[in-house]
Amino acid sequence: xxxxxxxxxxxxxxxxxxxxxxxxxxxxxxxxxxxxxxxxxxxxxxxxxxxxxxxxxxxxxxxxxxxxxxxxxxxxxxxxxxxxxxxxxxxxxxxxxxxxxxxxxxxxxxxxxxxxxxxxxxxxxxxxxxxxxxxxxxxxxxxxxxxxxxxxxxxxxxxxxxxxxxxxxxxxxxxxxxxxxxxxxxxxxxxxxxxxxxxxxxxxxxxxxxxxxxxxxxxxxxxxxxxxxxxxxxxxxxxxxxxxxxxxxxxxxxxxxxxxxxxxxxxxxxxxxxxx
Amino acid sequence: xxxxxxxxxxxxxxxxxxxxxxxxxxxxxxxxxxxxxxxxxxxxxxxxxxxxxxxxxxxxxxxxxxxxxxxxxxxxxxxxxxxxxxxxxxxxxxxxxxxxxxxxxxxxxxxxxxxxxxxxxxxxxxxxxxxxxxxxxxxxxxxxxxxxxxxxxxxxxxxxxxxxxxxxxxxxxxxxxxxxxxxxxxxxxxxxxxxxxxxxxxxxxxxxxxxxxxxxxxxxxxxxxxxxxxxxxxxxxxxxxxxxxxxxxxxxxxxxxxxxxxxxxxxxxxxxxxxxxxxxxxxxxxx
Numbered sequence: 001x002x003x004x005x006x007x008x009x010x011x012x013x014x015x016x017x018x019x020x021x022x023x024x025x026x027x028x029x030x031x032x033x034x035x036x037x038x039x040x041x042x043x044x045x046x047x048x049x050x051x052x053x054x055x056x057x058x059x060x061x062x063x064x065x066x067x068x069x070x071x072x073x074x075x076x077x078x079x080x081x082x083x084x085x086x087x088x089x090x091x092x093x094x095x096x097x098x099x100x101x102x103x104x105x106x107x108x109x110x111x112x113x114x115x116x117x118x119x120x121x122x123x124x125x126x127x128x129x130x131x132x133x134x135x136x137x138x139x140x141x142x143x144x145x146x147x148x149x150x151x152x153x154x155x156x157x158x159x160x161x162x163x164x165x166x167x168x169x170x171x172x173x174x175x176x177x178x179x180x181x182x183x184x185x186x187x188x189x190x191x192x193x194x195x196x197x198x199x200x201x202x203x204x205x206x207x208x209x210x211x212x213x214x215x216x217x218x219x220x221x222x223x224x225x226x227x228x229x230x231x232x233x234x235x236x237x238x239x240x241x242x243x244x245x246x247x248x249x250x251x252x253x254x255x256x257x258x259x260x261x262x263x264x265x266x267x268x269x270x271x272x273x274x275x276x
Numbered sequence: 277x278x279x280x281x282x283x284x285x286x287x288x289x290x291x292x293x294x295x296x297x298x299x300x301x302x303x304x305x306x307x308x309x310x311x312x313x314x315x316x317x318x319x320x321x322x323x324x325x326x327x328x329x330x331x332x333x334x335x336x337x338x339x340x341x342x343x344x345x346x347x348x349x350x351x352x353x354x355x356x357x358x359x360x361x362x363x364x365x366x367x368x369x370x371x372x373x374x375x376x377x378x379x380x381x382x383x384x385x386x387x388x389x390x391x392x393x394x395x396x397x398x399x400x401x402x403x404x405x406x407x408x409x410x411x412x413x414x415x416x417x418x419x420x421x422x423x424x425x426x427x428x429x430x431x432x433x434x435x436x437x438x439x440x441x442x443x444x445x446x447x448x449x450x451x452x453x454x455x456x457x458x459x460x461x462x463x464x465x466x467x468x469x470x471x472x473x474x475x476x477x478x479x480x481x482x483x484x485x486x487x488x489x490x491x492x493x494x495x496x497x498x499x500x501x502x503x504x505x506x507x508x509x510x511x512x513x514x515x516x517x518x519x520x521x522x523x524x525x526x527x528x529x530x531x532x533x534x535x536x537x538x539x540x541x542x543x544x545x546x547x548x549x550x551x552x553x554x555x556x557x558x559x560x561x562x563x
Contacts, residue, residue, distance in 0.1 A: 018362045019369060025433070026376040030383075032402060033391050048400050089287055092280030101277065108285065115292045116486070117542050119494045119513070119535050123520060123528055124298035125291070147291035150284070152487075159479075179277050193445065200381075201438075208385040210497050211517065226386040230501070233390055240394055247390055251383050258382035259375045 037244035044241050058245035066232040066246050071225035072253065075207065077138065078224055082145035083202030087195055089146065090153025095187060097154070098161035099169065109158065115151035126215050136218045144216060145209065149202030156194035164190050196261065207254070225250050296539075303532035322533035333515055334534070340424065341493065341511040341538075345545075347428045348435075348492040353484050355436045360443030374444070378437040385434065389501030392430045393417060423507035431498050435491065439484045446480025447473070475560035482553040489549060493542045512538040 035051050036044060037059070043052030062068065093112070097105045125144060126135075134140025164187065172182050188195070206224075213227035223231075229246055236243055306318045326334040363373040380388050396403045396416035407414065416422045450473065458468050496513035499505055504522070505514035516538060520531025 018358075019373065022359070022363075022373050022376055026379055029391050029395055030379060032395060036394065048397070049402050049405055089280075089284035093284035093288075096277055096281050102281065111293070112288065115288065117490050117494075117539065117546050118292060118296050119516075119539050119542075121295035121299040121535070122517075123302055123532055123535075124295035127298065128291075128295055143287075144291060146287055150288050150292070155483075197441070197445075204381055204384065204438075208497055210386055210500060214521075226384060229390070230386050240397075243390065244394065247387055251387055254382040254384070255379065258378055 033244045033247055036240055037248045039241045041239060041241050048240070055241070058241045059249060062232075062242050062246035062249060065242070066228055067220075068225060068228065068246060068249055070221060071223055071228040072250065074138070074222060075224040075226065076253075078142055078145065079203040079206040082142045082206050083149055083199050085142075085146045086149030086202045087153050087199045090150050090157055090198055091183065091187070091191070091195070093150070094154045094157035095161055095183060098158040099166065109154070112151050112154045115147070116155070120148065120209075120211075122211055122215050129216055135216060136222065138222060141212070141216055141222065145202075145206045145212070148205050149198065152201050153194075153198035156198055157191055160191040160194040161187065200261070299532050300536055302529055303536045305529045306527075307529045307532075308527060318529065322530045323537070325530060326533060326537065333510060336508070337510050337512045337515040337534075340508060341513075341541075343424065344428060344431075344495075344509075344511050345489065345492045348431050349485060349488040351428070352432045352436055352439055352488050353481070355432060356439030356443050356484065359436065359440040360447060363440065364444040364447045374440075377440050380434045381437045385497045386501055388430065388434050389498060392426070392433075393502065396426060417503055418507060420507050423503050423509045427499055427502050427509045430502060431492065431495065434498060435488070439488065442480050442484050442487075443477065446477045450476045478553075478557040478560045482550070482557055485553060486546060486550055490542060490546055493545070494538065512541070 036048065038054045038056065039048070039052045039058075040055045043055075093108070096102045097109050102108070129135040129140055129144060132140075134143055168186060169182070172186055177185070207226060210226055210230060213223055217223060217227075220228075229243075229250055232246055233243055303322055304317055304319060305315050306321075307315045359373075359377055363370045363377065383391070395401055398404050398415045398418065403416065404413075414422050417426055454472055455468060458472060463471070494513050495511065496505075496517050499509050499511060499514045500517065503509045505511075505518050510518065512534060516531050516534035518531075519534055520526060520528045
């Protein structure tokens, strides 16, 4: 009886079969790339599907030839700052809208949701970047990448904030808490899952933009690493061990970051984190 | 409060709304991007050019987009549902599973693209060896019959983790006491899944379907890495980019027209979809 009470959720697929499938589908392709990264070019050309003698030289070659170090720094700077700004601005917009503290709140909300469907207007943004002095600069590249993350941040945050009882605002304001300190001390912790998802989504957006660097950046010392590695691929199409090594180097930091943050993401509840 | 709201809305307007409007304006010109070339108002000429054979590829791009959007939206959500159902637990294995499923998101479009190009390398790559044991030989990403299904596969592989994350969030928000009460009443696993899990998961379904729909409609970066839109993988998003920047006679005005058309199409599909999903949410949650 007590066992059946502990039963949380009905299950459909056996755990083992599922585990095996996940490993084959999601781990095997990545492991294959790691294996290639440790192969010599000669071995790769003869039998790419078997592990050869372990060679570590590819990593040094890739690091130097593809200029990965400075590009990694650029990428971290662009993605973290842009995503941070879009999440923060999302919160500053979402709270007054969710609480209907401004007239026409649903109008603003609708205008922001349209943004979910707006295609990235590269052509117009290029002209805008030129005229605002945002072309070919780190600061400009960051500013240009703040907007794409905002609609989702607002969508998620409005949903979360609506779930926070409004009495909480009133109580805090009666105690004399300022708007910003209320946002930081009360709203921020309660909306953490939404903030984390919005932040990661923003980061992924910057990380995945491979057209942006082509259009907005001319100086190769400003390139993010994704652009650098694609250029490297273009000039080394059959040198896969070297390329695979570059892929591994570039992936390692992001993989570690995600592995570290996933616990956070999951532990937090998705909606309605407050219960009366 | 006002300052925060205004700064936020200002950034959104300046870099979201204004460029979208400018894009529409450009779509009515013959802007080529070449320095010195005159820019004139050409009315609807770019739009009519899309439908004539003058610039082939528009009609096939529509069909490619429809196939891509349908396959990705359905496939990604079905896979994510199954994954979320198994990976939402507290166990160590579920945690490892989540890391693995999220891995492609962390890797990003460029790296994921390169990984799959390597795996489907027609010259001795693992999939090439696998299929050749069945006597199947192909150029994979370089073959008309293979490229589109493979691009769809890569897109789903890339994004299933994000949908899974949202579904897990939805599953976790369901009060476990409901399951306990249902189990006490002797309600079987399948009925609990149908009557409790599925309805209460409706908000997560809405978010996921919309994100997959819009994401696949406007996508070009994955396709750019994998095929550049060749071999039947030129969706509207890819066509817009190729027309504006990547062809012998780059035509930014026409590219903008394709982008605007894509936007209108996306809205025509996404808004009814959103209303339908919201209605479904209310119906299921209310029941």
